[in-house]
Amino acid sequence: MKSYKALEQRFRRIGAVNGALAMLGWDQSTMMPEGGAKARAEQMAVLSVVRHEWLTDPRLADLLGEAEAQRKGLNDWQSANLREMHRQWRHATALTPELVEARSKASMACEMVWRKARRDDDFKSFAKAFRPVLELTREVAAAKSAAFGLDAYDALLDEYEPGGRSAVIDKLFADLGGFLPGFIDKALAKQAKRPAPLPLQGPFPTEAQRQVGLRFMKALGFDFNHGRLDVSLHPFTGGVPDDVRITTRYSDDDFTKALMGVLHETGHALYELGLPKTWREQPVGEARGMVLHESQSLLVEMQVCRGAEFLRYAAPILRKAFNGSGPAWSDENLLSIYARVKPDLIRVDADEVTYPAHVILRYRLEQAMLHDHLPIDDLPDAWNDGMQTLLGVDVPDYAQGCMQDIHWAVGSIGYFPTYTLGALSAAQLFAAARKQDGDILPGIAQGDFKPLLRWLRANVHGKGSLLTTDELLREATGKPLGTAAFKAHLKARYLN
The missing domain is CATH 1.10.1370.30 (Neurolysin; domain 3)
Incomplete structure (x- = not known):
């Protein structure tokens, strides 16, 4: 159980980062002034990269392998937890940190443009901001397609x-x-x-x-x-x-x-x-x-x-x-x-x-x-x-x-x-x-x-x-x- 318990500790930290990203995203959509968009995009991109680095740490892969070999000692909840850990790890390792950061920044920037463009009925501005988001999403899809x-x-x-x-x-x-x-x-x-x-x-x-x-x-x-x-x-x-x-x-x-x-x-x-x-x-x-x-x-x-x-x-x-x-x-x-x-x-x-x-x-x-x-x-x-x-x-x-x-x-x-x-x-x-x-x-x-x-x-x-x-x-x-x-x-x- 030692390897599995070590995984739980690591994923507890990852879960805390996910929670921080969720709260920052809520604030961005409800209360953040428009002038804070650039700083918020940087904050969320950094946290996304940190989460990605933790998920792609080579030691995490070793722990997953060790825990998998001891799966018979896990109860139903622990076994399902290990399955979901594997899933998150697979999604993360399919992407490079650079792609994760670029996708996060482009999405944040496009969201802020969309807010104004929707209000102004301005498709041209939205399309310009959406283009890099779509291109990066295609890169993500291609990487995960190859991996899965x-x-x-x-x-x-x-x-x-x-x-x-x-x-x-x-x-x-x-x-x-x-x-x-x-x-x-x-x-x-x-x-x-x-x-x-x-x-x-x-x-x-x-x-x-x-x-x-x-x-x-x-x-x-x-x-x-x-x-x-x-x-x-x-x-x-x-x-x-x-x-x-x-x-x-x-x-x-x-x-x-x-x-x-x-x-x-x-x-x-x-x-x-x-x-x-x-x-x-x-x-x-x-x-x-x-x-x-x-x-x-x-x-x-x-x-x-x-x-x-x-x-x-x-x-x-x-x-x-x-x-x-x-x-x-x-x-x-x-x-x-x-x-x-x-x-x-x-x-x-x-x-x-x-x-x-x-x-x-x-x-x-x-x-x-x-x-x-x-x-x-x-x-x-x-x-x-x-x-x-x-x-x-x-x-x-x-x-x-x-x-x-x-x-x-x-x-x-x-x-x-x-x-x-x-x-x-x-x-x-x-x-x-x-x-x-x-x-x-x-x-x-x-x-x-x-x-x-x-x-x-x-x-x-x-x-x-x-x-x-x-x-x-x-x-x-x-x-x-x-x-x-x-x-x-x-x-x-x-x-x-």
């Missing part, structure tokens, strides 16, 4: 979803691609037979929206002794399991989008807060991957908080918070607003029926860019064509088109498919939870989320990276990842 024997895209995908492969995604997306167009038509036809939702009249003060969000976060189980809610240009969850930071963005004209943003990010935060405390700052104690992470955010937002039980509980709270009265504020009208299907421009505001189309488009485009089949300058036209084909939507500008998301600006190519894989997982997990615990839905209707959180802690959060994604889903739901539960959920909510 994988397709370049799969090598990047593995950073976000361990073991994830585009061949599996292609099959699932082809299944959805065959199902969704006809289903969207049916849902829209059924919706057209009902009266349109009555609009909610604002303005909705930001502070009132914030207080509502905080109330629902607390009800869901968010621990404010270990986290906080802030504002950013793009909603996200950051920080570390003992200090989880989530963000949203507000509009005085419409509280519904900001609220769902808060609930979505709360799902992410609950996962982080529920990771096994015994294994903090060890690889096995981290979230398994972004498929399960997105499953938790979408389970809370889409499965639970757009459902009838939650909205009937939430309606009187919303009426009181915003001084709402009359038919527009009835339970039924709020249900109709949140269950409305409408092909639209913005992914993070999309309904759950059209959301997968947004992801499929990004998945196709980022593969094309990575493989140099789509020049950056042609991205807006390709985006606009895809939105018209998949959703019948015309894109009026860059900010609401190909520049709306932060992911490409920071080099996160390979991330997007995990959103829809997460939606499939969320449907599967929530269906299993409801079947196994009859108190979950009645609890939600009363604002009591303890039964749901208890099930998630036991079956998802508390597992950390002990199991692979497929193993966890099979253990929790009895089935591998598929589309059946998601389809059944959509039919029940939008056709019945």
Whole structure:
């Protein structure tokens, strides 16, 4: 056990650096003045290189080999920890320190340009900053492709979803691609037979929206002794399991989008807060991957908080918070607003029926860019064509088109498919939870989320990276990842 224990000590230090990078990244996106960008890029690049040097230390490779030879003496958690240590080591040793530093600096610089360019609808400036990010991402993909024997895209995908492969995604997306167009038509036809939702009249003060969000976060189980809610240009969850930071963005004209943003990010935060405390700052104690992470955010937002039980509980709270009265504020009208299907421009505001189309488009485009089949300058036209084909939507500008998301600006190519894989997982997990615990839905209707959180802690959060994604889903739901539960959920909510 001596070699294994030495590895735990080393990875505890690496985990602390990861946490520092996460907190610096949160600050950059929420509070850092623009003038601090250069210094912050240098700080984060140095920490990224330090982490890389620790992971590629020749002695670490020796310890991994020695511990592997003694694997029979490890318990299940230690064995899984060693597996995850190997994975992180393989990803690190595929890259040179120079490439790690260059990628970090280019991504940080591009993110800061993206913030202003998106606000100014300036694709030219964004494209100039994105070009080196894409080139360096191709270098990373090529290096990892050679090291792992994988397709370049799969090598990047593995950073976000361990073991994830585009061949599996292609099959699932082809299944959805065959199902969704006809289903969207049916849902829209059924919706057209009902009266349109009555609009909610604002303005909705930001502070009132914030207080509502905080109330629902607390009800869901968010621990404010270990986290906080802030504002950013793009909603996200950051920080570390003992200090989880989530963000949203507000509009005085419409509280519904900001609220769902808060609930979505709360799902992410609950996962982080529920990771096994015994294994903090060890690889096995981290979230398994972004498929399960997105499953938790979408389970809370889409499965639970757009459902009838939650909205009937939430309606009187919303009426009181915003001084709402009359038919527009009835339970039924709020249900109709949140269950409305409408092909639209913005992914993070999309309904759950059209959301997968947004992801499929990004998945196709980022593969094309990575493989140099789509020049950056042609991205807006390709985006606009895809939105018209998949959703019948015309894109009026860059900010609401190909520049709306932060992911490409920071080099996160390979991330997007995990959103829809997460939606499939969320449907599967929530269906299993409801079947196994009859108190979950009645609890939600009363604002009591303890039964749901208890099930998630036991079956998802508390597992950390002990199991692979497929193993966890099979253990929790009895089935591998598929589309059946998601389809059944959509039919029940939008056709019945």
